[in-house]
Amino acid sequence: MDTDLRLGQKFLLSTAAILGYMAVWALILLPPALLLSGDAQVIVLAVCGALIFLLYLPWFFWSTNHIWQFKGSGQPISFENLKKEILAINTFDSAVMVTEKNPRHLVVTWKYVDATWFEVFRKAGMTSTYFLHIKFNPEKNAVYLVDRTKTIKWHKGPLGFAKSFSLFSGILMNKLAIGKAWGIRENFSIGKLYDYKFSPEEIKNPVMNTILRSGWNLRFALV
Structure with a gap:
């Protein structure tokens, strides 16, 4: 099935889950609103x-966990090999x-603690x-991703940066891409600085596709 169609269906299912709820x-709420009155109506509606x-x-956690999942392709590789494949990111001359x-x-994440890169990030805004x-x-050959x-x-100084509070924890679904063109080695081993827009999908898509084509199932989680 076409990737955009699959993603579109999942967005529709997520919307349907919320509307269904x-x-x-x-x-x-309709019967008490129509049949009750006075304090009884107020109490029932307040409890509901x-x-x-x-x-x-x-409900949102449960529906999201079941809707936003993708099945891996082929025979699953071992946990050790999949983990090694992801850790290989650290061997590449990339910003990740x-x-x-x-x-x-x-x-x-981005190499914001690396003196070689944080000036690039700062100048990029x-x-x-x-x-x-x-x-x-x-045990289930499954991976859960949390954004x-x-x-x-x-700022100027030995570290050059200061982190603040968490803005978001959950699922970012913008610009997901599933396909052979995306993968850890395809996207991170080249290390082309001018190709980076420093957006979440530049990290998520290569990792996600590497997991799926390694035969492991993938789910998005909120925590």
């Missing part, structure tokens, strides 16, 4: 309103680096930096 609660608020995030939070959790969290589930961004301020 609202429609179900509208049907639940609280439930709508409390249950929305669990990988850190290991724990054996099953990697983080890919970068105001936030992107972190792609990669969480492995070797995070943090504000960043540039």
Whole structure:
């Protein structure tokens, strides 16, 4: 199936999930709104309103986890080899680096701590930096991706930057691309500075496609 069509269907399903949630609660609220009056109506509607608020995030997490998933192609490679493939980013002369939070959790981001690159980022006007969290589930040959961004301020000094609070943690779906043209070695090994726009998809798409063509299933997560 065409990639744009698949992504379009997932956006439609996400929208339908939200609208469906609202429609179900509208049907639940309709009888008390029509049949009750006075304090009883106020109490019932208040309780339902609280439930709508409390249950929305669990519903959103569940629906997102099931809708935004992609099946890997071919026989899955080993966990060790997939992890090695992603860690290979650190061997390339590129603006991207990988850190290991724990054996099953990697983080890919821009080399904002590298003196060779942070001047480039500063001059490019970068105001936030992107972190792609990669969480492995070797037992299921599955990977969960979480998008995070943090504000960043540039200044003179030994470090040259200061990070601020987290702006976003969840899923960034803009400009996703799935295909043979995208991959870690295809996109990071060249190290062409003039090709970078320093946008999230320049990190996410190569990593995502490398995971999928390694036979591992992929899901987007919110945390």
